Amino acid sequence: MLEITSLKDGIVIDHIKAGNGLKIFNLLNLESLEDEVALILGASSSAMGKKDIIKIENHTDLNLDAVAIIDPSATVNIIKDEKVVEKKSLELPEEIEDILVCQNPKCVSTSERSVKSKFELLHNEEKSYRCVYCGHIYDVEE
Numbered sequence: 001m002l003e004i005t006s007l008k009d010g011i012v013i014d015h016i017k018a019g020n021g022l023k024i025f026n027l028l029n030l031e032s033l034e035d036e037v038a039l040i041l042g043a044s045s046s047a048m049g050k051k052d053i054i055k056i057e058n059h060t061d062l063n064l065d066a067v068a069i070i071d072p073s074a075t076v077n078i079i080k081d082e083k084v085v086e087k088k089s090l091e092l093p094e095e096i097e098d099i100l101v102c103q104n105p106k107c108v109s110t111s112e113r114s115v116k117s118k119f120e121l122l123h124n125e126e127k128s129y130r131c132v133y134c135g136h137i138y139d140v141e142e
């Protein structure tokens, strides 16, 4: 396997379904991180065919809910001294605060800056969320 950067300390989000890597990268706003971030698209995987991987230098306080929303089957590895010290499993959060933006332009969470967006999980398999303010259904798959 092609090893693009080996990480001494940091976080590796592995087994991301091919195509979801960029979505996670964008949702987590990783381009604004000061730390070094590697986004690897279409890496070959014996189990999955193709997968995406995100590597982040340093132990940034990562919003794992955002990762779970996009791809709950991804795995998150915490690396210390080049070894995996912890694996975190992801679950779709029951509630999401301040990550998704309501698509309803009239929603109070989009018009009032002081109101944080808040969604509750409506349907697990369809990964749909409902805005608690206006009832708008947010379909993550789209």
Ligand SMILES: [Zn+2]
Pocket (backbone or CB within 6 Å): 102, 103, 104, 107, 108, 109, 131, 132, 133, 134, 135, 136
């Ligand atoms: Zn709303």
